[in-house]
Amino acid sequence: MKRHTFFQFTAPSIIIMTLLMVIPLIMAIWLGMHFLTFNNITEPQFVGLRNYIDVLHDARFWQAFNFTVLYIAIVVPSLIVIGFVMALFLDQVSGFARGIYLSIFLLPFIIVPIVGTIMFKQLFEASGLITWIYQTLFDTRFRYNEQSVKALIIFFGIWYVTPFTLVVYFAGLQTLSQDLLEAASIDGASRLQKIRHIVIPHVRSLTLFILLFSIMDAYRVFDSVFVLSELNPIYKANTIMTYTFQTAISVQRLGKANAMAVLTVVGIMIVLVPFLIQSYKEQIAER
Amino acid sequence: MEKVKSPAGRVFIHAVLIVFAIYSVVPFLWTVLQSFKTLRDANSRTPKFIFDPILDNYEELWLRSVPENGATIAFFLLLALVILIGLLLFARYIPVRNSWIYLFVTIGFAALLWGIPRVVDTAKFYDYFINTIIITTGTIVISISIGCLAGYGLARYTGYASVVILIAALAFRALPRLAFILPYFWIGTATHLIDTHILVIITLVAVNQPFTIWMLRSFFMEIPKDIEESAMVDGANRLTAFLKVIIPIMWPGIISTALFTLLLAYNEFLLVRILTQSNWTLPVAISRFTGGEDPRHLTLAAASSVSATIPIILVILFFQKQLVKGLAAGAVKG
Known part of the structure; x- marks a missing residue:
């Protein structure tokens, strides 16, 4: 394909991405340098880097940041372990039963996250099923407080993304080399040894992807936290995204919120850049 | 891996799978139960599993007033739905060109959705449902059309520019949405475009574009180059070859990608929440039922959650194979 044909084909997509992603990002940096509320929306007032410094000194921002890190640290490993183990179990059944199990397992993933959270919340209402089980088991009432709301947010995070890792690992298991497994069986390897020495190395690249x-x-989780953190009105169960949202919409400090969004972008870039460099090398080698 | 054969092992495997299945569906099943209860039953401290199911919550959600001849209307609506879905399911056995059938079904659905508020007195929730359909369909159509062009270009052009665009798209896919949405909000407010469908659709297309072009590109890579080259030898230019030869064999890939776009657009909360004031979509409308202290919201929240989930479950039942294939394809290629 010639260079100019390539640009003809990609032009609509590139234009829309430039206009609505690259330029807004630059605008966010610029808006972050202004004092901007809903009242002076057409005439922002330039304040330089004050908003950025403000955010970095904001204790609530760091509270939200810490919770986001905690959320990632618990949710991501759980997703990987549960997804992998359940994929191994699902691999053991075949035919009709497999299809049925897979359909059921996919449910949390296809449900609208907001709706899933509300469904989850229904279980923990005063009249909810889990509240009742909890009361029967421990003989104390289940109460919403900072800890329990945070636990709920994390639990939901695991519940609704596990199907994704499960399906990815399951697809990976279907491409296992049968010869290798047979050779291992002849050598008398146990099931656990095979998982340890054949399956886990096989899914390594998938694990990196996941x-x-x-x-x-997880870094930009919003929907579930937005619904569940309303249970905790002191706003202690905020993640960075919900705190930014509150700053923009409830507190109406748009300038500061923009600065916050820009700083979160900078934060994720630290994780992202090594990966981007690696995929760049891969793509260059592949062509 | 080879299967476990001992009976005890089989029982154990199914036991684990069944426990996980229960864990996956309990929130959904409990909400369905709650949605059919009276407020009294729903607020009972000991859960009621046996109760007189009522439809009041759904009626209150969807209808402003219950029509007298409700049963007749419901019967004809169901009949129309069954006919349309039946046509869709058995299209390949009917000796008419399938595209005509699909066109007819699409028009049928549109007419049905347009006609319902003219026959019964629907509530606001119905409007939110229509908004969701308009925004989802608009996003899928625009996103897939421009995404196909770009994905094809990126799959066939091996130059440096192609790699740069792909990597930039990957970076933008990973960034927190708020960094784009807050500027959209500012632009929208300044230009009075806020609360319009077009703003929501265009911004949804943009934020999903990186994902769409990566996924479509991976499907185009699977199609051998010889196919369009032989067409081009026969005198077609690249665009004609693309439209007449490549697209017809790309349908499975396009459907997979469209399915993910559908989920993304239908599920989107943050963007719609910020860019609309009253033209909400379902997720935003439903989130309103949860905030308040009013215990009356309990059953309404349940009924609205179930109502929003049913269409998605229907679509996924149709296309589960493509969904799983898409997840696997996206994963294996990274």
Whole structure:
């Protein structure tokens, strides 16, 4: 394909991405340098880097940041372990049963996250099923407080992304080399040894892929936290995204919120850049 | 891996899978139960599993007033739905060109959605449902059209520019959405475009574009180059070859990608929440039922959650194979 044909084909996509992603990002940096509320939306007032410094000195921002890090640290490893183990179990059944299990397992993933959270919340209402089980088991009432709301957010995070890792690992298991497994069987390897020495190395690149994407998605988690953190009105269960949202929409400090969004972009870039460099090398080698 | 053969092992495997299945569906099943309860039953401290199911919550959600001849209307609506879905399912056995059938079904659905508020007195929730359909369909159509062009270009051009665009797209896919949405909000407010469908659709297309072009590109890579080259030898130019030869064999890939776009657009909360004031989509409308202290919201939240989930479950039942294939393809290629 010639260079100019290539640009003809990609032009609509490039134009829309430039206009609506590259330029807004630059605008966010610029808006972050202004004092901007809903009242002076057409005439922002330039304040330089004050918003950025403000954010870095904001204790609540760091609270939200810490919770986001905690969220990633618990959710991402759980996703990988549960997804992998359940994929191994699912691999053991075949035919009709496999199809049924897979359909059921996919449910948390296809449900609208907001709706999934509300469904989850219904279980923990005063009249909810889990509240009742909890009361029967421990004989104390389940209460919403900072800890329990945070636990709930994390639990939901695991519940609704596990199907994704499960399906990815499951697809990976289907491409295992049968010869290798048979050779191992002849050598008398046990099931656990095969998993340890054949399956786990086989899914290594998949794990890297899942790790990267689930870290990024966990970093910008919003929907579930937005619904569940309303249960905790002191705003202690905020993640960076919900705190930015509150600053922009509830507190109406748009300039500061833009500065915050820009700083979160800088934060994720630290994780992202080594990966981008690696995929760049891969793509260059592949062509 | 080879299968476990001992009976005890088989029982154990199914036991684990069944426990995980219960864990996956319990929130959904509990919400379905709650949505059919009276407020009294729903707020009972000991869960009620046996109760008189009522439809009041759904009626309150969807209808402003219940029509007298409700049963007749419901019967004809269901009949129309069954006919349309039946046509869709059995299209390949009907000796008419399939594209005509699909066109007819699309028009049928549109007419049905347009006609319902003229026959019964629908509530706001129906408007949100229509908004969601308009925004989702608009996003899929625009996103897939320009995404196919770009994905094809990126799959066939091996120059330096291609790699740069792909890597830039990957970077933008990973960035937190708020960094784009807050400027959109500012632009939208300044230009009075806020609360319009077009702003939501265009911005949804943009934020999903990096994902779309990566996925479509990976499907185009699977198609051998010889196919369009032989067409071009026969005198077609590249665009004609693309439209007449490549697209017809790309349908499975396009459907997979469209399915993910559908999920992304249908599920989107943050962007719609910020860029609309009253023209909400379902996720934003439903989130309103949860905030308040009003216990009356409990059953309404349940009914609205179930209502929003059913269409997605129907679509996924149709296309589960493509969804799983798409997840696997995206993963294996990274």
